[in-house]
Amino acid sequence: IEKSQAAEAAPGSKLDVDAIVIGAGFAGLLAIYKLRQAGLTVQALEASDSIGGVWNWNRYPGARCDVESMQYSYSFSEELQQEWEWSERYATQPEILRYIEHVADRFDLNRHVQLNTRVVSATYQAHENAWQIQTQSGREITARFCIMATGCLSAARMPEFPGKEKFKGDILHTGHWPKSGYDFSGKHVAVIGTGSSGIQAIPMIAKTAKSLTVLQRTATYSVPARNRVLDATEKRAWKANYAQLREMARYAPSGTLYEFGERKAEETPPQEQTAEFEKRWAKGGPGFLRAFSDISSSPIANKAAGDFIRAKIAEVVQDPEKRRLLTPATTLPVGSKRICVDTGYFETFNRDNVDLIDIRNDPIKGIEENGLSTQNRKFDLDCIVFAIGFDVIVGSLMKIGIKGRDGRTLKEKWKNGPGTYLGLMVAGFPNLFLVTGPGSPSVLTNMMVSIEQHIEWITSCLQTMRQQGNNYIEPDEAAESKWMDDANSLAETMPFLRANSWYMASPESGSSPRRFMLYSGGVGTYREICDRVAEKNYPGFNIC
Numbered sequence: 001i002e003k004s005q006a007a008e009a010a011p012g013s014k015l016d017v018d019a020i021v022i023g024a025g026f027a028g029l030l031a032i033y034k035l036r037q038a039g040l041t042v043q044a045l046e047a048s049d050s051i052g053g054v055w056n057w058n059r060y061p062g063a064r065c066d067v068e069s070m071q072y073s074y075s076f077s078e079e080l081q082q083e084w085e086w087s088e089r090y091a092t093q094p095e096i097l098r099y100i101e102h103v104a105d106r107f108d109l110n111r112h113v114q115l116n117t118r119v120v121s122a123t124y125q126a127h128e129n130a131w132q133i134q135t136q137s138g139r140e141i142t143a144r145f146c147i148m149a150t151g152c153l154s155a156a157r158m159p160e161f162p163g164k165e166k167f168k169g170d171i172l173h174t175g176h177w178p179k180s181g182y183d184f185s186g187k188h189v190a191v192i193g194t195g196s197s198g199i200q201a202i203p204m205i206a207k208t209a210k211s212l213t214v215l216q217r218t219a220t221y222s223v224p225a226r227n228r229v230l231d232a233t234e235k236r237a238w239k240a241n242y243a244q245l246r247e248m249a250r251y252a253p254s255g256t257l258y259e260f261g262e263r264k265a266e267e268t269p270p271q272e273q274t275a276e277f278e279k280r281w282a283k284g285g286p287g288f289l290r291a292f293s294d295i296s297s298s299p300i301a302n303k304a305a306g307d308f309i310r311a312k313i314a315e316v317v318q319d320p321e322k323r324r325l326l327t328p329a330t331t332l333p334v335g336s337k338r339i340c341v342d343t344g345y346f347e348t349f350n351r352d353n354v355d356l357i358d359i360r361n362d363p364i365k366g367i368e369e370n371g372l373s374t375q376n377r378k379f380d381l382d383c384i385v386f387a388i389g390f391d392v393i394v395g396s397l398m399k400i401g402i403k404g405r406d407g408r409t410l411k412e413k414w415k416n417g418p419g420t421y422l423g424l425m426v427a428g429f430p431n432l433f434l435v436t437g438p439g440s441p442s443v444l445t446n447m448m449v450s451i452e453q454h455i456e457w458i459t460s461c462l463q464t465m466r467q468q469g470n471n472y473i474e475p476d477e478a479a480e481s482k483w484m485d486d487a488n489s490l491a492e493t494m495p496f497l498r499a500n501s502w503y504m505a506s507p508e509s510g511s512s513p514r515r516f517m518l519y520s521g522g523v524g525t526y527r528e529i530c531d532r533v534a535e536k537n538y539p540g541f542n543i544c
């Protein structure tokens, strides 16, 4: 690290900096800002050649956030939230990236970021009570504290299909898109995967590709975005009440403000149910799932929401076979996987150049020189787009060799599924903080709200430690086990456990038994728990 770029550690310290932050996306940049404000010296290391995290990597056509732009932004600076102008209800990836770059410039954060620096290992040195970070180029940096701002959906899962190397066309991954973009004009294209990324990319690719073959494993619930330009009055109304609205969002279940339906679907006559769903469908966005208060808790209410979406798909998709394949099974609860938000997704399957293949029943056999084969069919292709998702939540942590106290790696510790206390720290890994990690509300929520809550908690914890003359913090094994057991029990009342999704650590991902990885009690409740722990001087942690 150039001395000019790295902030040096406090005088008298043998460490390079007080805190190392790994990753320079939304979380990493906020960590720099807050920790610096708290008087710590800080250095962020970023693998890419630019800042922005997922919003730097996910440049596929149609990439947008499914949280409304007025809510998907930092709240830490009143000036920032007043001066920034979002142009659309749901911001595009380029606009979000421009916002991130603006924030980094405005608050002078770039000088603390070392780009093109992939961290390969982080080792706790007991004799120094410090973390030694090693980068791919062989540099070593030591810091008292290590903040893992590595993202939950940032380790793009690479396809395991055989023959990939023989393919003469182009292979792309939505989560690792080329900066130069990609021209689909006149090309025969396949997209594998129909989650949020696939659902956004498919309508855009279909517009220019000669042909588009969508390979679907599971039909997905999706609601229309009804994206639009934000008008000045609407923005003014938000800005006039930002402080109050942000505070409400901090305590809202998913950190996003919606019109929360107070009635139960179970207690609402069918005609009124339909009218409410229609109203929300016309409005667009994930607020559809907030139509009634019991959609996540009652299988009957959940099925009513699912049936409504199934009926909408039936109205749109003309071809009976495509319609059948695109209709989510009644056994799949709505919300057990993150609901998708689309612009013209189902309509796209009415185009003549778009085909849909059911790879659940006709699985992909492999990739060849000129295309791809399923068990029953062969497709000549110029380009294959993988929209198959990420090694979620723990994936980017697992890519780094993290070795804690007693020389135990995080991979060994988490071989039966991830465990954390409060989603923030791991027993055996002192002074190492996770941001939106397993055991926290994380990807169940508006990530901006969860990121701010975590960074604020971590900063305040480090300030308290400094005031008390402490330099060591580690959670107890018992507190950690109880936290994860409680989080899993909490999820039993939700639809999550009734579906196979990436929310679960499963035997396939090395966890036995199958466990829910997140805290599903809502960001408000979670915030209160974390704040209470801080107020009581950190029970469940060993601080000295």
Ligand code: N01
Pocket: 064, 065, 066, 067, 153, 160, 174, 192, 193, 194, 195, 196, 197, 198, 200, 216, 217, 218, 338, 341, 359, 387, 388, 389, 390, 443, 502
């Ligand atoms: O990934 P996914 P994603 N062979 O894992 C299929 C956020 N995000 O990148 O359902 C064939 O959800 C898989 O099938 P199945 C958001 O939190 C947000 O789309 O497992 N198919 C599924 O269809 C989101 O939830 C935004 O049966 C395979 C798809 O690929 C998260 O990122 C935009 C397969 C993967 O879906 C992840 O979304 C984009 C295989 N081997 C992303 N493996 C917005 O804000 C997987 N699939 C809008």
